[in-house]
Amino acid sequence: MVTDEEENTYVENQRFAELYEKYYKEVYPAKIVFVSFLHQQHSDGQMVRELKNKGFEPMQFKFHRQQPDLTKLDKLFGLMSSETATFDEEVNKLETKFKLEGIGKLFEGIKVTSTGQ
Secondary structure (H helix, E strand, O other), rough: OEEEOOOOOOOEEHHHHHHHHHHHHHHOOOEEEEEEEEEOOOOOOOHHHHHOOOOOOOOEEEEEEOOHHHHHHHHHHHHHHHHOOHHHHHHHHHHHHHHHHHHHHHHHOOOOOOOOO
């Protein structure tokens, strides 16, 4: 979710944290990721704070609202992809290969290209 974390309205008399909790319990226990554009970059926003108060631990990437450092996007994409089932499957395959065949075989399949000298 990309947000400034400032809720200014209720939906059916509920705020986001209540609606997310209901969805999590009744529909699917989905993980949630916040990309938050905050006035104070090093503090939790309202929505993340309310989710934490309910026992959830959302992944959060914080950006300053006025001057976002977009070079952090690479880290964001890397961390998000490491949370996927595909990533876990690849790690498990490599771990099995390492245990069965040793580190030498593990690196045989990796291409290394020289950049210069």
